[in-house]
Amino acid sequence: MRRVGRRRGMGIVKSNPMDLELSSEAEPTSAPGTCRPGRFQVIVEYSPGVCVPTVIAESPQEAVEAFMLQTPGFDEGEITLFDRREKRVVASVKWKMSGTEIGLRVPHRQNVFYDWHLGLLALEVRNRRLRAANSELMSEMNAHYKA
Secondary structure (H helix, E strand, O other), X not given: OOOOOOEOOEOOOOOOHHHHOOOOXXXXXXXXXXXXXXXXXXXXXXXOOEEEEEEEEOOHHHHHHHHHHOOOOOOOOOEEEEEOOXXXXXXXXXXXXXXXXXXXXXXXXXXXXXXXXXXXXXXXXXXXXXXXXXXXXXXXXXXXXXX
């Protein structure tokens, strides 16, 4: 004879299919482990062997900017930009270690682009950021001297 009811601290679980109606106006959400549409995907290593997709972008400009802004999950953690259409890594981060005057090892990030077009976009992004930083600095200096 089979026992029904409580067993080892677990109760009977019942579901009522009538309570599970979904609104047709609801925005579908992705289940964990599934990907949203988009050509490019930034993947970050959060611990050795644990890689998580963080940003998905359709345009190369958005993807390159997101890749360049992405912080590592841990010291010297891997960051890659994956082209889902071509099914290949198109950019990655290499860490170059250098020593300080007091003997500490400091990682320096080097963005490596395997696609020349994305490399040119990265150069444009960097130059645009430098111009914005320079103009902000100049406006602060002008405000300081006027005061």
